[in-house]
Amino acid sequence: MGIEIEIEKCVGCGACIKACPYSAISMRDKIAYIDEEKCTLCGACVESCKFDAIIMRVHHEDVVRDLTAYRDVWVIAEQKKGAVQSVSYELLGVGRKLADDRNAKLGAVIIGKDVRKQAEKLIERGADKVYVVEHRDLEHFIDESYSRILANLIRKEKPEIVLTGATAIGRALIPRVAVQIKTGLTADCTSLAVDPDSGLLLQTRPAFGGNIMATILCKDYRPQMATVRHKVMKELDPDPSRKGKIIAVKPDDTDLKSRTKVLKLIEEMESTLNIAEADIIVSGGRGLKSPENFRLVEGLAKAFGGAVGASRAAVDSGWIPYSHQVGQTGKTVCPKVYIACGISGAIQHKVGMQSSDCIIAINKDPNAPIFEIATYGIVGDLFEVIPKLTEAVKKILKK
Amino acid sequence: MNIVVCIKQVPDTTEVRIDPKTNTLVREGVASIINPFDLYAIEEGVRLKERFGGKVTVISMGPGQVENALREAISLGADEAVLMCDRAFAGSDTLATSLALSEGIKKIGFDVIICGKQAIDGDTAQVGPGIAAHLDIPQITYVKKIESADNGKIIAERMVEEGYEVVESSLPVLITVVKEINEPRLPSLKGKMKAKNAAIKTITSADLGIDKSKIGLDGSPTWVMKIFTPSKKEGGKIFEGSADEVVAKLIAEMQDNLI
Numbered sequence: 001m002g003i004e005i006e007i008e009k010c011v012g013c014g015a016c017i018k019a020c021p022y023s024a025i026s027m028r029d030k031i032a033y034i035d036e037e038k039c040t041l042c043g044a045c046v047e048s049c050k051f052d053a054i055i056m057r058v059h060h061e062d063v064v065r066d067l068t069a070y071r072d073v074w075v076i077a078e079q080k081k082g083a084v085q086s087v088s089y090e091l092l093g094v095g096r097k098l099a100d101d102r103n104a105k106l107g108a109v110i111i112g113k114d115v116r117k118q119a120e121k122l123i124e125r126g127a128d129k130v131y132v133v134e135h136r137d138l139e140h141f142i143d144e145s146y147s148r149i150l151a152n153l154i155r156k157e158k159p160e161i162v163l164t165g166a167t168a169i170g171r172a173l174i175p176r177v178a179v180q181i182k183t184g185l186t187a188d189c190t191s192l193a194v195d196p197d198s199g200l201l202l203q204t205r206p207a208f209g210g211n212i213m214a215t216i217l218c219k220d221y222r223p224q225m226a227t228v229r230h231k232v233m234k235e236l237d238p239d240p241s242r243k244g245k246i247i248a249v250k251p252d253d254t255d256l257k258s259r260t261k262v263l264k265l266i267e268e269m270e271s272t273l274n275i276a277e278a279d280i281i282v283s284g285g286r287g288l289k290s291p292e293n294f295r296l297v298e299g300l301a302k303a304f305g306g307a308v309g310a311s312r313a314a315v316d317s318g319w320i321p322y323s324h325q326v327g328q329t330g331k332t333v334c335p336k337v338y339i340a341c342g343i344s345g346a347i348q349h350k351v352g353m354q355s356s357d358c359i360i361a362i363n364k365d366p367n368a369p370i371f372e373i374a375t376y377g378i379v380g381d382l383f384e385v386i387p388k389l390t391e392a393v394k395k396i397l398k399k
Numbered sequence: 400m401n402i403v404v405c406i407k408q409v410p411d412t413t414e415v416r417i418d419p420k421t422n423t424l425v426r427e428g429v430a431s432i433i434n435p436f437d438l439y440a441i442e443e444g445v446r447l448k449e450r451f452g453g454k455v456t457v458i459s460m461g462p463g464q465v466e467n468a469l470r471e472a473i474s475l476g477a478d479e480a481v482l483m484c485d486r487a488f489a490g491s492d493t494l495a496t497s498l499a500l501s502e503g504i505k506k507i508g509f510d511v512i513i514c515g516k517q518a519i520d521g522d523t524a525q526v527g528p529g530i531a532a533h534l535d536i537p538q539i540t541y542v543k544k545i546e547s548a549d550n551g552k553i554i555a556e557r558m559v560e561e562g563y564e565v566v567e568s569s570l571p572v573l574i575t576v577v578k579e580i581n582e583p584r585l586p587s588l589k590g591k592m593k594a595k596n597a598a599i600k601t602i603t604s605a606d607l608g609i610d611k612s613k614i615g616l617d618g619s620p621t622w623v624m625k626i627f628t629p630s631k632k633e634g635g636k637i638f639e640g641s642a643d644e645v646v647a648k649l650i651a652e653m654q655d656n657l658i
Binding site for chain 1: 410412413435436462463464486489490492493494497498519520521522523524525526527528529531532533536537538539540541543554557558559560561562563564565566567568569572577578579612613615616617619620621622623624625626627628629635636637638639640642643645646647649650652653654656
C-alpha cells in the first residue's frame with residue numbers, strides 16, 4: 001500500500017478526515033485509520049496533515065531526469081476553417097502570465113492549411129513565437145495526425161508547460177499526446193498559477209460536479225499539461241506592435257497518416273450562438289410548457305445578443321436539440337450572465353451552470369432550488385415577465 | 400464483432416452535498432452507480448451486436464464492489480464482464496488507468512471499444528482517448544450516432560461545438576458516446592436472471608504481466624496536492640411583485656452592476 005499513517009506523529013486532530021473526498025479515513029483509538037477499500041490514493045490527506053503523519057510513497061521509474069531541459073510555456077491554438085478560436089486567445093492570456101512568472105518564452109502552435117497569417121494574431125495576443133504546421137491534409141482537425149505531429153514537436157522542443165482548450169477538439173487531441181509522450185495531463189482547469197517555491201504549475205479544477213475543487217501537480221514528468229475551460233481565463237487586448245518569431249514546421253509523411261477521415265460537417269446551431277462561446281445564455285425549461293413558448297426564450301436571447309440553452313426536460317420534450325442542453329448530461333457553461341427561465345434548478349442542471357458570473361432566475365415557485373444560487377431571482381409568471389424584459393432590454397441596448 | 404464497453408462505478412454526484420457546518424463533502428449514504436454516460440455506451444454496444452452480430456464484454460477497473468456495476472451491465476444486455484481488481488491499480492491517474500485498461504482490453508480482443516464521454520466524478524474525458532493511444536488505434540469522440548459498422552469500417556456522427564461531423568474510420572476503433580446516441584433500455588427479467596448467475600472474470604496486474612511501475616500511484620504523473628470546497632455563492636436578491644415592477648428592478652440592478 002502506498003499510503004501510511006505514522007502513528008508516533010499522528011495527534012488525532014482529524015484534519016485528514018475532512019480532507020478525504022472518499023470518506024476513507026476514520027479515527028481508531030485517537031489515531032487516523034485509512035480504509036484500504038475506500039482509499040483511492042488520491043493524496044488529498046497528505047497535504048492536510050500539519051504533522052507530516054501521512055506518508056505517501058511514490059516511486060516514479062521513468063521520470064524526466066533533467067527537468068531544466070524543459071523551458072517555455074506553450075499554447076496549442078485551435079483553428080476552425082482557418083480562423084483561430086477565441087479559447088486560444090484566452091489560453092495566451094493566462095500563458096503570458098505563467099511564462100513571465102517562469103521567466104520563459106510563450107510559444108503557440110497552430111496546425112492547419114493556410115494558417116500562417118493567423119500566426120500574426122497569436123503574436124498580437126501575447127505569443128513570443130509561433131510554430132506553424134501547414135499541409136493541405138491538415139485543414140480540419142484529425143485526431144491521429146494532429147496528435148502525432150504535436151507529440152513529435154513537444155519531444156523535440158521540450159516545452160515545460162502545454163495548455164489546450166477544454167473543447168471537443170482539445171479534449172480529443174491532448175490525451176492522445178499525453179500518452180505518446182508519457183506525461184501527466186489535468187483536465188478542464190479553471191485556475192492556473194506557478195507555485196513561487198517549487199516553480200511547479202498549480203492546476204486547479206472542479207470535480208464531483210463542481211462540489212469540490214482539486215489542485216493537481218505534475219512533479220516528475222514534463223511537460224506539465226492541462227486543458228483549460230473556455231470563458232474562464234481573460235484574453236489580452238491585441239497589440240499590433242508586439243514582435244514574435246514565426247517558425248515553419250514541415251510535417252513528415254508518416255505524421256500525416258490517419259485511419260479516420262471527416263466525410264462532412266453539418267452545422268446546426270441555427271438559433272444564434274454556440275452556447276460554449278456565449279457571454280450571455282438564456283435557458284428555458286419545463287416551465288415553458290410547449291415548443292411554441294420556447295420562442296420567448298429565443299426572443300430574449302436575441303435581444304441580449306446571447307445564446308439559447310435548455311434544461312434536460314426541454315430537450316427530452318423535443319423543444320430544442322440536445323446540443324443546447326446545459327447540465328450534467330449536456331454541456332458545462334460559464335457565461336457572464338445566465339438567465340434561467342422556468343427551470344427549477346435540479347442539481348443535474350446546476351452543475352452545468354453554477355460557475356456563471358451572474359445568474360438570473362425567473363420562476364413562479366418561490367421555493368425552486370434555482371433561487372439558492374441566483375444572483376437575481378424573479379418570482380413571477382414567465383409568460384408575463386419574459387416579454388416585458390425582452391422589450392426593456394431591446395430599448396436599452398438600442399441606446 | 401468483439402465489442403468492449405468500458406464502464407466506471409461512480410458516486411452519484413447529484414446526491415453528494417456539502418455539510419454546511421464543516422464545509423466538507425458528505426458521502427455517507429451516497430449510492431454508487433454506473434456512470435450515466437456509460438449506460439449509453441452499454442446500450443450502444445448491445446445495439447451494435449443486435450445489428451451486426453458479435454459479443455459485448457464490459458470491463459471496469461476498481462475495488463471489489465464494482466462487481467455490482469458489472470452485473471447490472473449484464474442485466475442490460477452485455478454478454479460477459481471483466482473486473483480489473485488489484486490494489487496495485489489504486490491511485491492510477493488517467494495515464495495509468497488508460498494503460499491498465501488497454502492491457503485488459505487486449506486480453507479480451509476487440510473490434511469496437513465504447514466508452515462514455517466522461518465520468519461524472521472526475522469529468523476528465525481523458526481515459527477513452529488514452530486507451531486508443533495506448534492501443535494505437537483510431538478514435539471518434541462524442542459520438543451521437545453510429546451509421547454503420549461493418550466490412551471493417553465504421554461511420555459515425557461526432558458532436559462538435561457548431562453541429563456534428565460525419566466521420567469514417569477503419570476498425571478496430573474506440574468511440575466515446577454522448578447521451579443523444581440512444582435511450583438505454585431497462586433490464587429485462589431474463590437479463591436480471593443472467594446477471595445474478597453470471598461469472599465475473601477477475602484480472603489482476605499479475606495476469607496482465609504489466610510492469611507495476613507503470614500503474615497505480617507509481618505510474619501516475621499527476622498528484623492531487625489539495626482538495627477544497629469552492630467559495631459558496633452568496634444568496635442573491637429576490638424580486639417579487641407585478642411583471643412591470645420586477646422587470647424594472649432587475650433592469651436597474653443589471654445597469655448598476657453588469658453594464
